[in-house]
Amino acid sequence: MRVTQSMLTNNMLRNLSNSYERLGKYQDQLNTQKKITKPSDDPVVAIKGMRYRTDLKEIEQYQRNLSEAYTWMESADDAMDKMTQALHRVRELTVQASTGTNGPDEKANIAVEIEQLKEHIATIANTKVGNKFIFNGTNTTEAPVDLATSNISMSNSDVLLEVSKGIHMNVNVKAKDLLQGSNTNDIFTELDHLINDLNSDGDVGKYLDTIDSHVSNVVANRxxxxxxxxxxxxxxxxxxxxxxxxxxxxxxxEDAEMEKVIINLTTAEAVHRAALGVGAKIMQPTLMDFLR
Structure with missing residues (x-):
């Protein structure tokens, strides 16, 4: 086959173009510190990267869900701690009123304080995190306790958050479980009976076991x-x-090995300079060069 000057020139230009492409590839890797800059550079790396990043995004979402779970549970735990303290105070006052050393006026004063404690417990039961009531199941827009109507939410729904793949955790405590549990009456009904007996100078010692039962119920939920x-x-x-x-x-x-990239870039530069030198010899002078 006859080799012409134009064939040599075209081959040289094609090889120089490939050399420039290699230089560009290594320069991109050096600048971005990544093996590829577009999927076509290496489809296998690109596909694996998409899958790995999907896994990482899922983990990050689960961590955000955990943050929400921590908020709900820590707020509920603090609320139950304050509720336990309030019930202990109710018990102390009940013991004080049942000793027989207090007259009707003293019992009436104790009834006033217990009334305030009852309202305080209701406020605790209506604890909100952000704009959500945390003791009313998934019905987070309505307060679980309304003392004006003596209404306590009977919601049995759990607030479930996905905290890992396929794992849903219940992060709430239901009002009915907290305020009544296995007891016959809820806390507020019992406190109303206690207040009535205090105001009528009745026997209040019988409420101690009931109060203890409610305290135990709150502790069990906690x-x-x-x-x-x-x-x-x-x-x-x-x-x-x-x-x-x-x-x-x-x-x-995805990350490029910078030492390897620098070596490849240096080698490619040396090869490119050599190709340019060889190309200069291949591009022989023509008649036009002499006519200039």
């Missing part, structure tokens, strides 16, 4: 919430480990 909270912490720790692993995998899949 313990149940604490057990769920401990599991949330374990899941949070696991998600933290998964986030580190996912980030590492993404880095290994």
């Amino acid at each position: 313990a149940d919430l604490g057990a769920r909270y401990n599991r949330i912490e374990l899941i949070d720790e696991r998600l933290g480990s998964q986030e580190v692993i996912a980030t590492k995998i993404i880095s290994e899949n």
Whole structure:
């Protein structure tokens, strides 16, 4: 086959173009510190990167859900702690009123304080986080307790948050479980009876067992919430480990090895300069060069 000057020239220009492309590739890797800048550079790396990033986004969403769960559960735990303190105070006052050393006026004064404690417990039961009532199940827009109508929410719905793939945790305490539990009457009904007996100078010692039962019920609900909270912490720790692993995998899949990139770029530059030198010799002078 006859090789012409134009063939040599075209081959040289094509090889120079390929050399420029390699230089551009290594310069992009050096600037971005990534193996690829577009999917066509390496479809396998691109597809793996999309899958790994999806996993990382899921982990980040679960962590946001956990933050919401922490808010609900910590607020509920604090509310139940304050409710327990209020019930202990009611018990102290009931013991004081049942000793027989207090007359009708003293019992009436105790009744006034217990009335205030009852309203305080109702306020605790209507605790809100942001604009959501946390003791009324999924019906977060309505207060679970309305003393004016003596109404207590009977919602049995759980507030479930997905905290890991396929794992939904209940983060709320229902008002009925908290304020009544296995007792015959709810806290407010019992306190109303207690206040009436105090104002009528009746026997109030009989309410001590009932108050103790309600205290135990609040403590039991708090313990149940604490057990769920401990599991949330374990899941949070696991998600933290998964986030580190996912980030590492993404880095290994996409990040360029800078030492290797610098070596490749230096080698490509040397090859390109050599190609230019050879090309200058291939481009032989023509008649036009002499006619200038």
